[in-house]
Amino acid sequence: MKKDDFGVWEGEKTVELPTQADAGIYYIGRIHTPWKERKECPKNARESDAVCVVELDQRWREALKDVETCSHLILLYWMDRSPRDLVLQVPGHYGVQRGTFALRSPARPNPVAMSVVRLLRVDGNRLSVVGLDCLDGTPLVDIKPYFASTDSVADAVVGWHRKRDQQA
Amino acid sequence: MKKDDFGVWEGEKTVELPTQADAGIYYIGRIHTPWKERKECPKNARESDAVCVVELDQRWREALKDVETCSHLILLYWMDRSPRDLVLQVPGHYGVQRGTFALRSPARPNPVAMSVVRLLRVDGNRLSVVGLDCLDGTPLVDIKPYFASTDSVADAVVGWHRKRDQQA
Numbered sequence: 001m002k003k004d005d006f007g008v009w010e011g012e013k014t015v016e017l018p019t020q021a022d023a024g025i026y027y028i029g030r031i032h033t034p035w036k037e038r039k040e041c042p043k044n045a046r047e048s049d050a051v052c053v054v055e056l057d058q059r060w061r062e063a064l065k066d067v068e069t070c071s072h073l074i075l076l077y078w079m080d081r082s083p084r085d086l087v088l089q090v091p092g093h094y095g096v097q098r099g100t101f102a103l104r105s106p107a108r109p110n111p112v113a114m115s116v117v118r119l120l121r122v123d124g125n126r127l128s129v130v131g132l133d134c135l136d137g138t139p140l141v142d143i144k145p146y147f148a149s150t151d152s153v154a155d156a157v158v159g160w161h162r163k164r165d166q167q168a
Numbered sequence: 169m170k171k172d173d174f175g176v177w178e179g180e181k182t183v184e185l186p187t188q189a190d191a192g193i194y195y196i197g198r199i200h201t202p203w204k205e206r207k208e209c210p211k212n213a214r215e216s217d218a219v220c221v222v223e224l225d226q227r228w229r230e231a232l233k234d235v236e237t238c239s240h241l242i243l244l245y246w247m248d249r250s251p252r253d254l255v256l257q258v259p260g261h262y263g264v265q266r267g268t269f270a271l272r273s274p275a276r277p278n279p280v281a282m283s284v285v286r287l288l289r290v291d292g293n294r295l296s297v298v299g300l301d302c303l304d305g306t307p308l309v310d311i312k313p314y315f316a317s318t319d320s321v322a323d324a325v326v327g328w329h330r331k332r333d334q335q336a
Binding site for chain 1: 181183184185186188189190191192193194195196212213214227228229230231232233234235236237238239240242244246248252254255256265266267268269270271272276277278280282283284286299307309310311312313314315316317318319320321322323324325326327328329
């Protein structure tokens with residue numbers, strides 16, 4: 001497989017991006033992880049027990065009230081180094097063309113990643129968590145409580161992934 | 169309870185917002201639901217079996233390849249009618265002050281909502297799903313496959329909510 005002149009892999013496809021944004025994101029903090037380059041990041045967040053630290057800007061600190069009562073949180077963060085124009089991608093570890101919305105790749109129209117993390121503790125404006133796989137310094141977008149009643153679906157299936165598992 | 173001159177409820181607190189955004193969101197489609205006003209929306213997405221339709225902009229249509237193999241999806245959408253400056257809130261149905269990040273309220277610094285939905289079918293650029301509680305016309309931000317291995321935590325606890333349940 002080789003890259004063409006536009007830095008897109010064979011089998012990948014881009015579209016023209018809209019000329020302007022429709023809404024604005026505030027970075028509300030930064031995520032500190034052990035990983036300085038993408039190749040160092042775990043392939044899957046469950047592969048790593050690394051404790052990461054979410055540092056919230058002081059402006060928002062009071063909004064953490066009661067967060068310490070949550071065992072798990074949803075973190076949204078901004079994958080600020082990702083291209084946004086890919087509609088078809090060929091993830092390196094699979095080598096098969098997939099649609100962007102069937103993947104968790106950071107390359108997507110709005111590079112907002114979602115991770116479920118286990119909360120270890122809250123110290124002022126710093127949250128220690130387990131379950132991230134992102135680069136050190138990644139901008140934070142949101143923190144939400146994880147409700148098992150609406151967010152947990154133990155029997156959910158990603159068909160293209162299951163088929164691969166069966167073949168593997 | 170009464171509103172003061174700034175439209176904030178007693179017990180609620182706002183902060184000054186940053187002077188500019190750090191990144192831009194593209195609306196990539198719209199969500200069609202039966203609910204035209206906030207008071208009509210279900211309190212909890214699991215309360216409703218309503219089939220909602222996610223209409224993706226044609227620009228991104230090819231990115232839906234393989235999405236039909238997913239039983240469940242994560243939808244991110246933009247709660248474009250919500251205030252963004254609240255750090256402490258008093259949700260009407262509880263009447264207790266909580267931090268914004270301990271709540272799933274649409275009022276938050278970045279009003280990106282996250283819902284787990286069951287996918288019924290894909291017809292071209294339209295996805296029929298169950299599990300939403302948002303207003304008709306809500307702007308879509310992202311579609312992701314739901315992986316039970318990383319996204320499902322059946323025993324997660326939101327302590328402030330559990331305590332309330334025990335008292336109720």
